[in-house]
Amino acid sequence: MATIEDVAKAANVSMSTVSYVLSGKRTISADTRLRVEQAIRKLGYRPHAGARALAMSKTHIIGLVAPLRAGVDVNVILQFVAGIATRARERDHDVLLLTQDDADSIARAAQTSMVDALVVMDVESDDPRLETLESVRQPVVLIGLPHDPRGLSCIDLDFEKVGQRAAEHLIEGGHRRIALIGAPEEVRKRHTSYADRMLHGLSTACRAADAEWTYQPTPSSGSGAAASVDAVLKRMPEVTALMVHNEVALPHVISHLQTLGLRVPEDISLIALAPGSVIDALARPVTGIDLPAERIGRLAVDTVLGDDDAEVRLLQPVLTDRGTTRHLT
Amino acid sequence: MATIEDVAKAANVSMSTVSYVLSGKRTISADTRLRVEQAIRKLGYRPHAGARALAMSKTHIIGLVAPLRAGVDVNVILQFVAGIATRARERDHDVLLLTQDDADSIARAAQTSMVDALVVMDVESDDPRLETLESVRQPVVLIGLPHDPRGLSCIDLDFEKVGQRAAEHLIEGGHRRIALIGAPEEVRKRHTSYADRMLHGLSTACRAADAEWTYQPTPSSGSGAAASVDAVLKRMPEVTALMVHNEVALPHVISHLQTLGLRVPEDISLIALAPGSVIDALARPVTGIDLPAERIGRLAVDTVLGDDDAEVRLLQPVLTDRGTTRHLT
C-alpha cells in the first residue's frame, strides 16, 4: 500500500502538502494540486484509517449495538439497520456491528476508541446497559425510551401515544372490548421499552373511557398467531376489535379470522402497528399506524453525530384509516 | 483516556514492559507484573485500537459485505450475520458492516486498511464485485459460489446437490411432475448464485429421470405465495410434489394448500429448504433440507481468519424425512 510519503515523493512536495490537498484545509496552488492529485491517482493512494484515527482522534465509525435477541422482529431490526447504515455512509461514517448482549462489549468498543459514537437498539425499560453508556466518553443515542434515560439521547416512535391513539380511534367508533395481539412473550418479559409503553398507552385510554381490554403476547408463527386469536376469543368472547403489534403474526391473524368465518370489519375490527412496507404487502391493507423504522435509524445517526441535540425525541404516530375498523352504531 | 505511558509511570516501568505484560510476549517478573496489572486496573486502561492497528498492521476487524437487497430473506441473512458476529468475537475480532451494494465501498474499506479480512454475502453467479475482491490485499471469503471464483475462497451449502437430492427423493417416490416454489423474482433475475445452482441441480436430476419440472418465483408475502401455488396448479395440473425454497412463503403455501382442500402428502407432496428453526416453528414440520446459515457464517470467519484454507467448501445437504412426501404406488 502506498503511503502519504510515497505520494509526496512522487509529486515532489512535502507530506503536509499532500495531506492538505486531501483535506482542503489550506489553499494550494493549482499546479501543486494537480501534481499531487496525479500522484494519488497513479499510486492508488488511500489514507490509512488507523493512522488517521490516531492523529485526529476520530475514527469515523459508529458503533451499532444490536443484540440479536429472541422474539425480536428481524424485519424491523433490518429496517433500523438499513436506515442507520445508509445515513452513516451519507455522513462519511462506517458502522461497527456489536451484537453481544452485555455492557462489557460496549465498554470495550468505546474505551479502546474504536467508535466515535454509539447507537443502541432494543432498549429495555430498566436497561442494565445504561450505566455503562452513561460513563462513556462518546455520544450515545438510544432507539427506545427507558424509564430513566439518565441524560442520554433517545429517539423512538411514541409508543405510548400509539397505544392511546389506537384505543381512542376504536373507542370513538363505539368499541368497548379491545384486545392487543402483541409481540412474543419474551419481548414483554424483558420489558422491552416499546412493549411496555404501548400497553400503558392502550390501557390508560381504555380505563379512561371505561372500556375493557386484554393483552395477548403472541409468538411469531402461523400457529402461534392463530392460537392467540383463539385465546382472545375465549377470554373475551364479546371482543369487537383487535390491535395487532406483531408484524410476523399479522398476516396469520388475518387469515385465521377468515378461517373462523369472522369478517373484517363487519364482525371484528382490525388495526395494526407495523412498517408501512409490511402493511402494503398484505393482500388487503389494514388500518394502522406506521412504524417508521428506517427513518428512526437515520435520525438516530443524525442525533448522535451531533446536529440534533434533541434529548428525547418521540415521533408522533399517524393513523391511516384503510377501512378495517367499523363504526359500531 | 489513560495511555500506556500513564500506566508505565504509575507502575514505575517502561512502556515496553506494560506492552509486554499485555501481550505476554516476554517473561515478566511476578512483582513487575503485579504492579503493572494494578496500575492498569486503577487507571481503567485499554489500549487504543487505532494506535495498535497502526503499529501491528492488524485491525482485528472483519468487513462484512451484506447488501440489503430486495427479495432477500431477512431471517436467513440475520442467521448468517449472527454466526459471523459470534464467531468473530470468539476469535477476538469485530465486525464492520458494509451494506453498500458496490465494489467501491469494498475497495475503500480494504485499501484504507480498515479491515483484516472480508466476508461477502449475497454472491451472484457472475458477481461484479469479484474483480475488486480479487485485487484486494486482505483474505476474502464468499458465502456463495460464482461461476468463476477466481481463486477466492467460497463456502456455502451445496445448492446444486440440494436441488438434485430433493428431486431424486421425489423421483424415487414415483413423482413425475415437480414444481419449485422459489425465491422472489428479483433474486433469480440478478442470478443470485444459490438460486441458479439449486434450479440447475433440480432440473438436471429431473431431466435425467425424464420427469417434468416447473419453476415458480414467489414473492415473500401471503398473497404472493397463494398466487404462486395457483399458478403452478394451472400450469401443471398434474403436479404431485412441491419443493419450497422460500422461507417466508412456506407457511402460506401450506395454508393455501389447505384452503384448496389439498392434503399433504395424500394429494400433494411437500419438501422444503429452510433453516431448521423455521421448519421447527411450523405447526406441522415438513420434510426438508436444513439451511445451516449460522454454521456457514461461523465457518466463513474461520476460513477467512486463516486456519481453514479451503478454497471452495460446499456443505452437503441432509434431507430429513418428516412424512410430507408420499410414495406414489
Add this chain to the structure above:
DNA sequence: CTGAAAGCGCTTACAG
C-alpha cells in the same frame, strides 16, 4: 503558498 517537525498511542527489534 509550502515545508520540517512534533505528536497521536501503540509494538517490537535492539541492547544490556
Add this chain to the structure above:
DNA sequence: CTGAAAGCGCTTACAG
C-alpha cells in the same frame, strides 16, 4: 528480566 528508541502513517501547529 527490563528499558530506550525507532517506526507504524497520518495531521496540524509553527515557521517562513
